Structures are given as structure tokens and as C-alpha cells.
Amino acid sequence: ETGVTQSPTHLIKTRGQQVTLRCSSQSGHNTVSWYQQALGQGPQFIFQYYREEENGRGNFPPRFSGLQFPNYSSELNVNALELDDSALYLCASSLGVNENQPQHFGDGTRLSIL
């Protein structure tokens, strides 16, 4: 069983640039959620995709956007990068949107904004 994989592992960008992060869900999982983890904090929910549609969004501005593809892989796009966007970005997959299904995480993408 293939787990959740994310790419790239590390990325350095400058303010104002745009970035795309990628996630392949665990085999058999059709739901992908994205989280941002700042240093010393717990992960914060950005949004969730289920069957290629956004299925809920956390308190993040519209410059954070996403996609889910027919194979359930997903992208997180961030435009007009700000210094505060420096964080670990985690992708998690699960089976359906039933709340009693644990989410399984990838190892994340470390994004640094200079």
C-alpha cells in the first residue's frame, strides 16, 4: 500500500512569487486535505478536496487555492507569497469525508520565503 507522497520536500521562494505543491494520496483514498504548520504550532486546516471539488475551507485568504485530479492527487497553489507563508505544508488523505476516518499524512513540503 503506497502512502501519501508530497513534492518537493523543500522549496525556497521570494516574496510576491507563486508556488505549487503536489500531493499523491494513499491508494484507495479519495479525499485530500491540506494543512499549514508554522514553527512550534499544530497543523492548521487550509482546505479539503473530495471527488475533485472543494469540500470546506479554513481561515486562509483566496490566494491559497487548490485542485484535485481524477486520480485523487492534489495541488496547493499559493500566489503573492508573503514572509508569513514560510511553514511546513502537509497533505493528508482519507477515505471519504466521514469524520470517523483517520487522515494519513505525507512528510510535507518545507517552504521558506525570503
Place this chain on the structure above:
Amino acid sequence: DQQVKQNSPSLSVQEGRISILNCDYTNSMFDYFLWYKKYPAEGPTFLISISSIKDKNEDGRFTVFLNKSAKHLSLHIVPSQPGDSAVYFCAASGGNTGTASKLTFGTGTRLQVTL
């Protein structure tokens, strides 16, 4: 507004003893709770979960207890092993967020198991 709180940033326990990690929550709509373990440079790994219809769930050395009236849950690890040294996150889901499966995390407790 921190809806899930882990008030102990760190905990040190001797090998073989019990580790008890605590978590409090404020949102009474939460009805599913999870514990994750995180090693450096890795993503969180799912450990154990509990639904609000239960007050205890056990899986090997790990037991989670839920006290709904106190809005408190705890993770017990018995016996603790050096490989258990990691950051432990408590998470909760449910509530009128529009996404029932959105996870709200605490800030984590760093557990160190000493020899």
C-alpha cells in the same frame, strides 16, 4: 481562539513507566478525537482515535480516554519505550465547520523517554 489545547509543551518519562499526555477542548460539537505522533522531518503518523460515543479505546500499548463532561482526553502509553520519543498532537473533528472531517490540532507535547 485555541479550540484544542495541549498545556504541557514537554514531558520526560523513564523507560518502562507510563506516559500520560493530556488534551483539552472547548468546542462541544467535536465528536471524534485522534492522536498523532510526529518525528522530526516526517509527517504526523496516526496513532489512535476515539469517537464521542466511547470513553476508552485501546490499541496495544496505547489507550485513549475521553471525558466528555470535562472536555478532556488523554493518551496513555504503557510501557514507554525510547522509540516513543516524539511530538504528540491531539486533534479533533466535528462541529459546524462545513467540513465534518476537518482536523483541529493542539500545539503538541514533546515526549522524551529516557533510559
